[in-house]
């Protein structure tokens with residue numbers, strides 16, 4: 258049932274395209290986590306601020322919400338790059354699963370657009386909306402979770418071509434969801450629970466840059482608050498990670514639990530980086546100056562997400578390996594195009610760096626009246 262690969266050869270070696278797929282996926286998933294987790298933290302903080310009449314929570318919500326339109330734009334733009342690479346390398350798998358999902362998959366774009374409008378509304382009209390803005394924030398977070406759910410459906414379905422024919426025969430309505438997939442729920446939860454943790458760590462790093470600005474002591478408090486948002490979900494991951502691992506078919510899992518030294522070491526390194534991040538953030542909660550351990554915790558987290566993303570990629574290859582390897586695809590390297598790609602990439606990185614500097618220097622929202 259697996260269609261033939263595209264007859265047009267790859268424009269660059271499969272190894273290079275794979276490295277770019279994993280790299281851009283890491284960037285996409287970090288931005289997605291900051292957006293989804295940031296929306297959740299902002300909404301909860303806004304709610305808590307109102308209940309406790311504590312201005313710090315409300316000010317934090319305003320700060321976070323003012324950044325969300327930017328991080329959502331980054332999520333979408335950084336999603337396009339892995340989309341192109343995954344189509345180039347795994348087109349016959351990704352297209353087939355997309356067609357089988359049909360309408361739910363087509364719903365991704367409208368859902369993202371509505372979530373985007375909600376986030377703009379919260380960021381730009383929040384004060385005018387009053388209490389209702391909390392509902393708008395919750396609605397956008399929910400829509401983003403549905404988008405994540407649909408992605409997990411597609412990415413898991415593309416790995417199981419044995420099931421495609423039956424699905425095609427029994428779901429002519431175009432309303433299929435991959436609910437029978439054993440890894441679907443733990444995989445989705447693994448991504449969703451990571452979101453507030455990554456957003457919490459991003460808040461700690463943001464507070465590091467903002468330290469010294471008014472109001473007095475606020476950014477130290479914000480860093481501790483971010484560290485707490487990192488810690489609680491990461492402890493929950495300690496249960497979800499193993500659940501996900503043990504739901505994988507044994508042929509896929511075994512190389513990661515001892516059968517293959519490199520794969521096992523990679524998974525352990527990812528877990529180790531997360532544990533180090535946990536310890537650093539725990540120190541940030543207790544120390545008078547939470548910023549140095551908070552920054553170390555943030556770096557550990559980026560390392561953990563990167564190592565886990567490489568592991569995720571190897572899991573995909575393990576699923577497909579009996580019948581497919583990207584190494585077998587025909588290659589006709591177009592050196593000029595590859596060079597042009599890297600020149601433009603360097604330019605884009607410079608522009609993004611310039612924009613990030615401008616954001617960090619901006620005065621930020623005023624405290625609520």
Ligand code: HEM
Nearest residue numbers: 282289332333336337339340343401404405408409412448
């Ligand atoms: C804004 C809301 C979005 C959310 C919440 C989201 C979430 C996710 C999640 C959770 C995954 C991992 C799925 C898995 O491994 O099972 C994923 C993968 C992916 N996302 Fe997004 N995504 C969003 C938007 C986008 C957009 C707009 C694009 C493209 C334009 C995109 C492109 C991708 C691609 C290509 C992958 C798979 C990469 C791979 O398999 O290596 N995403 N996304």
